[in-house]
Amino acid sequence: MVLDGLGSGLKNTFKRIAGLGVVDKEAVEMVIRDLQRVLLQSDVDVKLVFELSSRIKEKILKEKPPTGLTLKEYFIRILYDELVSFLGEEPGTFSLKPQKILLIGLFASGKTTHAGKLAKWFKTRGMGPALIGCDVHRPAARDQLRQIAAKIDVPVYADEKTAEATAKKALKESKEEVMIFDSAGRDALDAELAKELKNLGEIIKPDEVLLVIPADIGQAARKQAEEFNKLVGITGIIISKMDGTAKAGGALAAASASGAKVKFIGVGEKSSDLEQYDPKRFISKLIGYGDIQGLIDKAKSAGFDEKAAKKIMEGKFTLNEFYEQLKSMQGMGSLSKMMDMIPGLSGSGMMKKMPAGFMDVQEEKMKKWKYIIDSMTEPEKEDPDIIKNTRIARIAKGSGTSESDIKELIKNFKQVKKVMKMAGGGKGLKRGPLARMMKQFGMGGGM
Ligand SMILES: Nc1nc2c(ncn2[C@@H]2O[C@H](COP(=O)(O)OP(=O)(O)OP(=O)(O)O)[C@@H](O)[C@H]2O)c(=O)[nH]1
Ligand SMILES: [Mg+2]
Structure with a gap:
């Protein structure tokens, strides 16, 4: 798609902001010049480009970032918001009526x-x-x-x-x-x-x-x-x-x-x-920041549980929540597709750390995992570390699965937990790449 020119240009502008040491007047002006060049190359009217740039400059230099956002994050948010309204503000609705x-x-x-x-x-x-x-x-x-x-x-x-x-x-x-x-x-x-x-x-x-x-x-x-x-x-x-x-x-x-x-x-x-x-x-x-809007839409239609999602992203979750989350994520398409939509995760190398084959957990395995989790006691679900030999044997019998199935589930669970903790930068939702993404796209606060 020839829109690639505009896309890669804008992407670079965002990257530039992300790489800024300080966000001062000089830095802002450098980014704005960059943006202007990209837009003019895409044949945007000079006057419109000028108006857009001064709006962005005004905001980033004069307004205070909302609590929880660094100046740099706020800059990204402003640029994103302004570009969206520049290209149309709201979706052109079209109804399915005669x-x-x-x-x-x-x-x-x-x-x-x-x-x-x-x-x-x-x-x-x-x-x-x-x-x-x-x-x-x-x-x-x-x-x-x-x-x-x-x-x-x-x-x-x-x-x-x-x-x-x-x-x-x-x-x-x-x-x-x-x-x-x-x-x-x-x-x-x-x-x-x-x-x-x-x-x-x-x-x-x-x-x-x-x-x-x-x-x-x-x-x-x-x-x-x-x-x-x-x-x-x-x-x-x-x-x-x-x-x-x-x-x-x-x-x-x-x-x-x-x-x-x-x-x-x-x-x-x-x-x-x-x-x-x-x-x-x-x-x-x-x-290329991921189809955030699409993610939200899909999350809604799949009955996405925000509270559970938050726990997952903080790396704090039990086996029960793990299972529920896997189920709702399956409704949204594959987990890897959803992860791809989250900037900071996609391309961060984080995906490679996920257990092999985990990203497309098949129906079959999901069923097995459900039986296994159902056969566990509450303390076991809360803290799988206590699940040792005799417990494993008991759960295998109760769920009609094998001991290696149970070990596999626990291994996966732990590994995902570890990766999610890393993705959250160890600080959960408050900082870390996931948090930043959510704030940038207006998902902060509520989650
Ligand atoms: N690449 C590309 N070509 C398109 C697109 N839409 C239309 N075309 C091509 O543009 C040419 C003109 O399209 P038409 O639909 O015939 O245009 P029109 O407005 O009906 O033309 P007139 O009836 O002669 O006024 C055709 O060769 C189409 O295949 C598009 O979205 N992308
Ligand atoms: Mg015609």
Whole structure:
């Protein structure tokens, strides 16, 4: 992905902060210059870059870090927060309800392709979409739409002579829940296109008017978004071709500055190359700090127990909690995937210290461990050190497992405990890389 340029640039900026000896005016200015260079290379508008830098400078030099955060940590937090709001603040929500969507945009921006991507998006979420071909100006346009529709197996309406008649017919005949209207492109937003779009708007009464803007136009995205919005009114933006340009940062920042929300980003030519846009997630991914937001979401949906997680991370936990935690982590995907999402653990060499094979504990083993733990007395669960020969024999018998199974479980338990203690820097959640990560991403305090 060509966003790599922006990603590695920002990553270096964060690394720079992490490597600072002191956070004084000079150091801040050096980091800011670095950031400016990265953003300008990604074609972000100079004025926007300037505004962003002075906001960051103001905060880090004049505000006191919240308790528990060092100045350096606070700097990282500020940069992260500001970048997120710079690229859009909130995720562009999109609901799964019956609706009519009109796609508009200039020539070759990706309207027809994204009509197909959206249809697929709804279809994979259990809704019935239809595609309506309102581009009657370019003869091949409807064939293109038909081909796309055939591939993802959704109905097409594209037979009437004019865009208006096509829309009317589809509205009358279609029984699908989500109607996606493709429209004609132009070189520029001229009077003729504006009129046709206005007509379509009045006939369709769309719930969403999505402007498709290719990322490779960079900062020009802002002007385009503002012009289209003034003329026909848009409810959101799709930025297409994010996969193929170094200007993506410019396009995203510009689109966000236009006041319209970016709802989707297109990341390829295939009908599945569509992502819902969430600035937080996007930045986290870009800088490689782990998909923190994703971690939180997943943790929630898996019934993640924060108290238990805290104990685990502090290296204080019993076999009971160990087992519960393993179970909930399995719900979140593999433990190693989750660990990967935690900066300070991934790439720290810490992962290598985990017991071999532990990271993908299979269902089978989990069951065995459950039986073993169930056969233990409370004092044994609290302090496995007391589990010696006769106890091992008793537990093996009671749980229908072998003595080596029990030794293996205890060995794993101890080793994980040790690693977690190290990851916590011996100081548990208050300091250490895990604590820092949590604070940086707003997970401190509550946990
Ligand atoms: N790499 C990449 N290519 C894309 C993406 N979206 C669209 N394209 C390509 O861009 C070209 C134009 O896409 P279309 O969907 O035909 O654009 P359009 O806006 O309908 O064009 P007109 O109808 O002629 O105005 C096609 O070759 C697409 O395959 C994307 O997200 N990534
Ligand atoms: Mg088209």
